[in-house]
Amino acid sequence: xxxxxxxxxxxxxxxxxxxxxxxxxxxxxxxxxxxxxxxxxxxxxxxxxxxxxxxxxxxxxxxxxxxxxxxxxxxxxxxxxxxxxxxxxxxxxxxxxxxxxxxxxxxxxxxxxxxxxxxxxxxxxxxxxxxxxxxxxxxxxxxxxxxxxxxxxxxxxxxxxxxxxxxxxxxxxxxxxxxxxxxxxxxxxxxxxxxxxxxxxxxxxxxxxxxxxxxxxxxxxxxxxxxxxxxxxxxxxxxxxxxxxxxxxxxxxxxxxxxxxxxxxxxxxxxxxxxxxxxxxxxxxxxxxxxxxxxxxxxxxxxxxxxxxxxxxxxxxxxxxxxxxxxxxxxxx
Amino acid sequence: xxxxxxxxxxxxxxxxxxxxxxxxxxxxxxxxxxxxxxxxxxxxxxxxxxxxxxxxxxxxxxxxxxxxxxxxxxxxxxxxxxxxxxxxxxxxxxxxxxxxxxxxxxxxxxxxxxxxxxxxxxxxxxxxxxxxxxxxxxxxxxxxxxxxxxxxxxxxxxxxxxxxxxxxxxxxxxxxxxxxxxxxxxxxxxxxxxxxxxxxxxxxxxxxxxxxxxxxxxxxxxxxxxxxxxxxxxxxxxxxxxxxxxxxxxxxxxxxxxxxxxxxxxxxxxxxxxxxxxxxxxxxxxxxxxxxxxxxxxxxxxxxxxxxxxxxxxxxxxxxxxxxxxxxxxxxxxxxxxxxxxxxxxxxxxxxxxxxxxxxxxxxxxxx
Numbered sequence: 001x002x003x004x005x006x007x008x009x010x011x012x013x014x015x016x017x018x019x020x021x022x023x024x025x026x027x028x029x030x031x032x033x034x035x036x037x038x039x040x041x042x043x044x045x046x047x048x049x050x051x052x053x054x055x056x057x058x059x060x061x062x063x064x065x066x067x068x069x070x071x072x073x074x075x076x077x078x079x080x081x082x083x084x085x086x087x088x089x090x091x092x093x094x095x096x097x098x099x100x101x102x103x104x105x106x107x108x109x110x111x112x113x114x115x116x117x118x119x120x121x122x123x124x125x126x127x128x129x130x131x132x133x134x135x136x137x138x139x140x141x142x143x144x145x146x147x148x149x150x151x152x153x154x155x156x157x158x159x160x161x162x163x164x165x166x167x168x169x170x171x172x173x174x175x176x177x178x179x180x181x182x183x184x185x186x187x188x189x190x191x192x193x194x195x196x197x198x199x200x201x202x203x204x205x206x207x208x209x210x211x212x213x214x215x216x217x218x219x220x221x222x223x224x225x226x227x228x229x230x231x232x233x234x235x236x237x238x239x240x241x242x243x244x245x246x247x248x249x250x251x252x253x254x255x256x257x258x259x260x261x262x263x264x265x266x267x268x269x270x271x272x273x274x275x276x277x278x279x280x281x282x283x284x285x286x287x288x289x290x291x292x293x294x295x296x297x298x299x300x301x302x303x304x305x306x307x308x309x310x311x312x313x314x315x316x317x318x319x320x321x322x323x324x325x326x327x328x329x330x331x332x333x
Numbered sequence: 334x335x336x337x338x339x340x341x342x343x344x345x346x347x348x349x350x351x352x353x354x355x356x357x358x359x360x361x362x363x364x365x366x367x368x369x370x371x372x373x374x375x376x377x378x379x380x381x382x383x384x385x386x387x388x389x390x391x392x393x394x395x396x397x398x399x400x401x402x403x404x405x406x407x408x409x410x411x412x413x414x415x416x417x418x419x420x421x422x423x424x425x426x427x428x429x430x431x432x433x434x435x436x437x438x439x440x441x442x443x444x445x446x447x448x449x450x451x452x453x454x455x456x457x458x459x460x461x462x463x464x465x466x467x468x469x470x471x472x473x474x475x476x477x478x479x480x481x482x483x484x485x486x487x488x489x490x491x492x493x494x495x496x497x498x499x500x501x502x503x504x505x506x507x508x509x510x511x512x513x514x515x516x517x518x519x520x521x522x523x524x525x526x527x528x529x530x531x532x533x534x535x536x537x538x539x540x541x542x543x544x545x546x547x548x549x550x551x552x553x554x555x556x557x558x559x560x561x562x563x564x565x566x567x568x569x570x571x572x573x574x575x576x577x578x579x580x581x582x583x584x585x586x587x588x589x590x591x592x593x594x595x596x597x598x599x600x601x602x603x604x605x606x607x608x609x610x611x612x613x614x615x616x617x618x619x620x621x622x623x624x625x626x627x628x629x630x631x632x633x634x635x636x637x638x639x640x641x642x643x644x645x646x647x648x649x650x651x652x653x654x655x656x657x658x659x660x661x662x663x664x665x666x667x668x669x670x671x672x673x674x675x676x677x678x679x680x681x682x683x684x685x686x687x688x689x690x691x692x693x694x695x696x697x698x699x700x701x
Contacts, residue, residue: 080661080665109371151387152386152666155386167386169654171649171658171661179652
């Protein structure tokens with residue numbers, strides 16, 4: 001029913017959707033759409049504070065605009081509500097483990113910012129059933145969430161390998177996981193990071209295994225409304241700043257020590273050499289503020305999904321280009 | 334005085350008409366403009382595109398190569414299936430508990446009253462979650478499934494054996510059937526001379542013969558475990574069963590109350606008149622009271638039938654692929670929320686209007 005309300009607001013809203021940056025500055029907070037709870041990406045902790053990689057993207061942008069990462073209103077959205085919420089102007093930014101693909105980019109009136117997490121869809125099964133590959137899943141019941149690209153990828157994978165599929169599709173993520181745990185399904189499918197996240201929440205994570213096949217490319221990226229280039233620039237370059245900072249080995253702890261740096265790249269990045277901030281419509285110290293409050297990409301990754309977190313993911317593709325990954329920021333100049 | 338009143342009412346109606354029309358026009362053109370500036374696709378051409386997702390249960394053949402149109406049809410048929418089966422059984426439950434509610438036996442009466450009060454006051458969505466959790470929790474995994482009279486009860490659904498036969502065996506069975514019924518009828522005429530136990534014996538005997546013949550001529554496909562799931566036979570999914578149970582038990586409680594109040598609305602004189610001509614309680618209810626009570630209870634009963642149909646859209650919470658569920662999935666793949674929400678509304682509206690017109694017509698013709 002929420003979606004019908006949102007549709008009504010699309011109808012009623014006479015607002016021209018350009019000028020999101022001004023609207024955000026005037027309001028004093030960033031309205032950020034996050035998930036309903038996905039450990040490591042966006043989930044409230046025991047004190048009700050939102051934490052995760054996707055949440056840190058919101059915090060980074062708030063820090064770039066306001067020099068205060070706390071100026072974010074989080075709107076938790078399920079897979080179905082997310083695009084309508086963005087289209088209707090209910091949120092300024094969608095940072096909710098959302099796959100970038102052609103149809104979303106074109107038909108839905110949204111634009112994607114740079115990819116913040118390179119993922120791929122996988123399957124999780126009970127170790128007990130003793131299979132080693134997704135090719136052995138013929139005739140299996142597979143649980144998944146409604147309104148995701150996983151639903152389509154799964155159908156493609158089973159169809160191209162001539163396997164029989166019995167999908168069980170739920171609206172809420174909790175119901176999907178509960179049904180898998182209780183044995184309604186043989187396998188659970190979503191992005192592999194999502195599987196690791198769900199496994200970390202289970203009572204006995206040791207009983208489950210993630211199969212080696214990666215059946216799709218799932219580049220997860222934040223999204224903004226189509227037609228507001230200035231706002232897209234702000235989001236885009238804040239994310240690049242996180243990557244650039246890691247490349248320059250600037251992190252939240254040592255950022256102050258760089259203020260006297262003679263390196264022109266560092267000086268431009270931190271706003272000591274002026275110009276970048278004005279071009280974006282932000283304070284000259286935008287990147288410095290972002291890094292000192294939120295940290296660079298590497299810090300964010302390790303904090304939420306890396307080796308020391310419950311998810312225990314490798315950097316893998318999500319490493320700098322210079323270290324064998326895919327993260328590459330264009331020059332900040 | 335009268336003319337003035339008429340004139341003012343005309344002015345009032347026309348202004349209202351223009352106002353409402355104007356508002357609708359402004360909203361619609363605003364919507365078009367907003368969608369265009371935001372570059373959101375519009376129109377119904379997506380219905381012809383390949384859907385690309387699988388659906389777990391379907392009354393017609395469907396796979397992910399089919400179009401959105403076909404996928405929505407599958408959802409529509411699943412909604413109809415639930416509505417028809419649900420309405421039928423909910424009415425039955427309502428009738429039984431409604432009559433129990435006016436019983437003179439205290440135990441029956443309080444049982445019915447408690448059922449009605451408890452079920453009516455718990456939100457339907459909670460009840461659905463309860464039934465679904467019950468299904469997935471109490472029944473065993475497919476690998477440990479136990480057979481009960483040939484039926485496999487598992488947390489993936491109930492699996493029944495089915496008879497498969499050729500045309501020749503069907504003809505043969507048909508002729509034997511007629512023959513057996515003939516014998517049975519003949520015996521029934523003679524039976525009045527005998528006592529009831531011999532009647533039961535005879536019935537059991539013919540039942541035994543029928544089963545023997547069935548087993549000889551028909552191949553029975555028993556559901557068996559193959560790989561991950563059970564194949565062969567027919568099955569009912571836990572999603573269907575829990576939605577069915579939830580809806581019928583919930584709506585049944587409302588219907589029971591309506592039927593009970595319908596019965597109570599019948600004048601005491603009707604009961605007394607019935608008793609005075611020597612009818613027993615069953616005959617009294619069956620021939621005098623209940624037929625009359627439907628005059629009172631039919632309109633609210635119809636609205637309960639409609640409620641059940643509309644409530645079946647809660648299926649999305651427990652994974653039954655009804656129309657709303659399929660439309661939601663399509664909405665996400667295509668991004669065309671306005672068209673699909675429009676389709677959902679049109680579907681329920683026409684379904685409700687058709688069934689209410691039909692039921693009203695039936696009600697009127699039975700009264701005449």
